[in-house]
Amino acid sequence: MQDHSVKGAKAVISREALQELMEVLAAGNYRVLGPKVRDGAIVYDEIAQAQDLPAGWTDRQEAGRYHLERREDEALFGFAVGPQSWKQFLHPPIETLWTARQGDDCISITTGRPETPRFAFIGVRACELHAIAIQDRVFLDGPYRDVAYGMRRQDAFIVAVNCGEAGGTCFCASMGTGPKADGGFDLALTELIDAARHEFLVEVGSEAGGDLLDWLPHRFASSADLLAAEAVIARTQNAMGRKLETDGLKELLQGNLTHPRWDEVAERCLACGNCTSVCPTCFCTTVEDHSDLMGSSAERIRKWDSCFTMDFSYIHGGSVRKTGSSRYRQWMTHKLASWIDQFGTSGCVGCGRCITWCPVGIDITAEAAAIRATPQATKGEPHGGT
Numbered sequence: 001m002q003d004h005s006v007k008g009a010k011a012v013i014s015r016e017a018l019q020e021l022m023e024v025l026a027a028g029n030y031r032v033l034g035p036k037v038r039d040g041a042i043v044y045d046e047i048a049q050a051q052d053l054p055a056g057w058t059d060r061q062e063a064g065r066y067h068l069e070r071r072e073d074e075a076l077f078g079f080a081v082g083p084q085s086w087k088q089f090l091h092p093p094i095e096t097l098w099t100a101r102q103g104d105d106c107i108s109i110t111t112g113r114p115e116t117p118r119f120a121f122i123g124v125r126a127c128e129l130h131a132i133a134i135q136d137r138v139f140l141d142g143p144y145r146d147v148a149y150g151m152r153r154q155d156a157f158i159v160a161v162n163c164g165e166a167g168g169t170c171f172c173a174s175m176g177t178g179p180k181a182d183g184g185f186d187l188a189l190t191e192l193i194d195a196a197r198h199e200f201l202v203e204v205g206s207e208a209g210g211d212l213l214d215w216l217p218h219r220f221a222s223s224a225d226l227l228a229a230e231a232v233i234a235r236t237q238n239a240m241g242r243k244l245e246t247d248g249l250k251e252l253l254q255g256n257l258t259h260p261r262w263d264e265v266a267e268r269c270l271a272c273g274n275c276t277s278v279c280p281t282c283f284c285t286t287v288e289d290h291s292d293l294m295g296s297s298a299e300r301i302r303k304w305d306s307c308f309t310m311d312f313s314y315i316h317g318g319s320v321r322k323t324g325s326s327r328y329r330q331w332m333t334h335k336l337a338s339w340i341d342q343f344g345t346s347g348c349v350g351c352g353r354c355i356t357w358c359p360v361g362i363d364i365t366a367e368a369a370a371i372r373a374t375p376q377a378t379k380g381e382p383h384g385g386t
């Protein structure tokens with residue numbers, strides 16, 4: 001019998017065994033989440049059975065465009081990433097920090113009790129594993145550890161999927177974050193589908209993953225299976241819809257803070273913040289206090305914020321970034337340049353969501369390329385930045 005306790009061990013399971021995988025996770029008190037079709041998109045939601053997965057669906061993505069199409073086969077993971085990321089579960093859009101209630105002779109304050117289910121994420125893509133690793137660094141590694149994030153993250157069981165389809169806006173290959181999952185998972189699947197079979201190559205990424213694989217009916221992975229899985233990944237790698245030249249990009253952006261392209265992009269940008277909402281690494285939040293009309297209770301909540309709003313940079317007397325150009329520049333230079341100074345890695349994993357879900361189709365790869373094509377090599381105080 002093969003030893004699955006070894007990281008990197010591989011086996012093959014059938015499509016039917018995916019149902020058992022989900023049942024074993026549910027029996028282990030995991031809240032099983034994965035992709036499903038809803039409202040014309042593939043979103044992440046509760047999945048009770050393998051039938052809930054988007055069998056036979058794929059997506060077509062371009063700047064400002066997304067739609068679903070039927071595939072010619074019944075692949076379960078034959079699409080790229082959708083509008084949502086796993087961020088919504090680990091770093092929820094709204095969270096109560098504390099509530100206060102007026103009693104007869106005192107005010108009682110209760111701190112928020114974050115929901116901390118044991119998450120099992122099914123179908124996490126390589127770029128999303130990198131995004132989770134980036135958020136781990138932001139929330140857990142700094143001097144101020146986010147306890148609620150840590151509680152949600154610590155027990156999460158991750159079933160990754162190596163991509164078999166590159167989206168039209170994907171550029172993970174440029175960012176070194178995909179399409180093959182290279183760590184940060186418990187199990188990683190590669191879907192092997194053709195006229196003769198529908199199976200999954202499974203790679204073990206942790207002891208918990210190996211234990212789970214032992215519960216599933218599986219067979220030895222032959223060299224033909226390994227080659228077939230490599231071919232899936234190579235095909236995806238060669239079909240990337242976009243490319244971002246990263247050589248010297250940090251210096252290029254930080255040296256072009258007054259480039260006229262920032263004004264040009266601002267004429268198109270609606271400052272809607274879609275790009276920050278869909279981005280799996282954006283983590284900024286604001287804090288709001290609410291009270292009821294009687295003044296008998298109040299709560300403080302934390303919710304996602306966006307550097308595209310005027311309020312985001314409001315300090316006494318006004319906003320620091322009043323112009324659209326300064327806000328777009330802030331977002332893009334943070335993502336691709338100063339994030340590296342701050343966290344030692346780019347803030348972009350090349351998932352392409354900000355391109356697909358931008359209502360006017362602004363493309364971060366095209367904006368970076370435009371500045372690279374006409375560098376101004378100016379340093380110093382940016383114009384319009386205040």
Ligand code: SF4
Pocket residue numbers: 275278279280281282335347348349350351352353354355364
């Ligand atoms: S900046 Fe855009 S492409 Fe990069 S991780 Fe965020 S949403 Fe994905």
Ligand code: SF4
Pocket residue numbers: 268269270271272273274275276308354357358359360361362
């Ligand atoms: S770049 Fe696009 S998605 Fe982002 S704020 Fe501007 S219009 Fe909205």
